[in-house]
Amino acid sequence: MTVSPLTAAALAERFSLGLHGDGAVAVDGVATLARAGRNQLAFLANSRYRSQLAESAAGIVVLREADAEAAPGTALIARDPYTAFAKIAALFEHRPARPPGIHPSAVIDPTAQVSPGAHIGPFACIGARAEIGDGCIIGPHCVIGDDCVVGAGSELIARVTLVVRVRLGQRVLIHPGAVLGADGFGLAMDAGHWIKVPQQGGVVVGDDCEIGANTTIDRGALDDTVLEEDVRLDNQIQIGHNVRIGAHTAMAGCSAAAGSARIGRYCLIGGAAGVLGHLEICDRVVITAMSLVTSSIHEPGEYSSGTPLTDNRTWRKNAARFKQLDALARRVLAADKE
């Protein structure tokens, strides 16, 4: 949140980076290699784009040792330039002030506990027995239901709904439109009509989780739906009731996990990928985009389903043959035996 320029030497010391060139060069912001000016810092994470270095006007470039030679000016040397860049960029990020205090339009239940260090925005609603911790930012139009807890330092950008019994850890960040703690999809058939199975669990979200815009996380049926610490969910993700997601797992946009699925730690779930209910996925599993996990996974590694994209005419021919695949296989195997 600083606005004063920082020198390459200061950045090198602060983040334990190597310095190459003039340490007195100062920058006050970040940009891409292509657009950065003299007073901005850029990064090169992939040596394939090394040729862009020569044309860049960036005052400082963060890069790997192996690319340092190609830097025309001042460079900071990092083992992981992207991570170093992220840390430096955070120094220059402009974040609007959200001072502590409660907007006069907010509607707060008398039994709720709001820390005097929290910011409560316009039109926020805070329910019975809810607790809002120190340093929290509850943006405009957020609805915090009964018995919800928002841990210290958490930020709900705007228009976030915590329905009931949602307990957020510390420094949780939630983007607009997200809904946590809605009824799980629990139904039983009774004489030709559906009846609802009461959803009396809650949602527990660990420290440092991030939850994307319009993502939905249902509360548990009997026990809780759980995100362990540092889980990162992109936009429009659907998490069913009683799902458990291990620490440091990241899920990309539009992916989903059905009821009671258990996903391990350090997993990466690709965009629009799905995990069926009641499955278990071990730690360090990668699921590629739009794949469907239909049985438990016990070995770390990368997994996929689906077929490749082709022009529609070719696809139609091949797809038609998919319907005959078993018959074709039988013929091949029979021919082999002969």
Add this chain to the structure above:
Amino acid sequence: MTVSPLTAAALAERFSLGLHGDGAVAVDGVATLARAGRNQLAFLANSRYRSQLAESAAGIVVLREADAEAAPGTALIARDPYTAFAKIAALFEHRPARPPGIHPSAVIDPTAQVSPGAHIGPFACIGARAEIGDGCIIGPHCVIGDDCVVGAGSELIARVTLVVRVRLGQRVLIHPGAVLGADGFGLAMDAGHWIKVPQQGGVVVGDDCEIGANTTIDRGALDDTVLEEDVRLDNQIQIGHNVRIGAHTAMAGCSAAAGSARIGRYCLIGGAAGVLGHLEICDRVVITAMSLVTSSIHEPGEYSSGTPLTDNRTWRKNAARFKQLDALARRVLAADKE
């Protein structure tokens, strides 16, 4: 909504269940077999988990006749233990009081008709000629547009939007973030630019329907989009304009039906499954998760598309061959002829 304990004998009588063991045992809540204590009731719906009975401390267990022997204590015998459990759990469900009345912050058009028996929460907006029936709960931040009707006993949890000409039956339940009655996606190309086709229909939702968080149901172009009674939609479902969904059909999270599709009664549409526009699906069809319905279905039964998940290396090899499938099939058939 009762809080006083109920005995096994009382529950047996109330729901016409068999009683096994001590009818005087009383419970005041429900839980899983693993977590239930002496004063809680649990259920066993799947005999595969029968071994959990011995370790459970549950005061009462609801189960099938066939599993009754294995129950260590008091048991209630049901033909469908899950359905019986759902009914019993509802007795113990704690639902917050939402007394009739209009929150002073709500903005209500003078031409709207709000029943004196309805609850209108903070920051609700109710449009021209809208009607809110007896016993309705319109939660905080709901927007009820012009010419919308909310039938008696319906509940819009929070932040639900009915855009225009949405008519809900009785006892409809809608979760936060749902949007009903937005413009259908109707476009015509005119000299290289899109022009909008006015969407002058509405949305009609039958009695006892449930609509999940962040689900969207567009209004019809000329006629209405229709959900018959007791349709159950999970979260993040997209229903295009002029779709018709038959009574008692349930759709799981992230599924979608494109414009003018007609889905029958008692269908089950799996998570992230899709139905193309202008198709017809007959009654009692099951579509498995992430399948795509590309032509009409006239026979009840279960339908699927997609490929199985494998490790990425194996998948890459097989997926590459999918591109050659027609050519391979031709070779096999030619060889067969020889």
Add this chain to the structure above:
Amino acid sequence: MTVSPLTAAALAERFSLGLHGDGAVAVDGVATLARAGRNQLAFLANSRYRSQLAESAAGIVVLREADAEAAPGTALIARDPYTAFAKIAALFEHRPARPPGIHPSAVIDPTAQVSPGAHIGPFACIGARAEIGDGCIIGPHCVIGDDCVVGAGSELIARVTLVVRVRLGQRVLIHPGAVLGADGFGLAMDAGHWIKVPQQGGVVVGDDCEIGANTTIDRGALDDTVLEEDVRLDNQIQIGHNVRIGAHTAMAGCSAAAGSARIGRYCLIGGAAGVLGHLEICDRVVITAMSLVTSSIHEPGEYSSGTPLTDNRTWRKNAARFKQLDALARRVLAADKE
């Protein structure tokens, strides 16, 4: 927005259509062929449904020259009847008045500039340095964040969130629940924990774009996420950071484009289709529903992936063989060589 009836002759002149039959016939609304009455206009775009003409009571029918003979009464002849119908229907569309002015409940930052010709609805929040142009309609519950611009004549129906640095062109239409300008999903791993990469870009939306309900468009990491003019997005679409979508492209419901993807002009992206990050798709590409684009496309045309739907039993057999596809292909090719 007129309510007085219009004659066939007047419509023919206004939209340069051919007239067939009695030009004095007047209508005051539109409907389907099946439901239209004497004072309504209907259309026939597909000659396949020509038989419906005889049974229709419509006062006027818009159709192709080739179908004119079959029209029982007055007909308007158009090269593209659907486009002509769209234009005529717009004349009869009832749109509620949203007069200029600011609802007293709205919360507007003193540094924001709101045109006196704009309508600001109940509970709207408008942030620092935001600009709202002439003739804009900002519906109830919209949140316009800091440094956002809403171009003249744009309409945000209700409950739309522009998080920060979102710049809309003129006549942009956004449906409820849409979130523009949330953080892109930028993460770097640092010693076993994720750290956020600041998202300091914005979102730029061209003139005449339409954005569907609950659609999300993240802001760029360093540069902007861009929709060129006349882009049409249906509901529940996810657009990652730094994506660029070319003019006149339309995307159907639940489709998605991952970070830094570039989609050309006049493309049609089918429902639930996906485009991986950092790819390029040229102009005039059609992607069919639920297909996944995994590499750049350089030729206009139609593209697909996926497998056809069959009954589940058949599908299981064929899907199992997909796992053996490479092995089967090797056998076939080996047998061929023999």
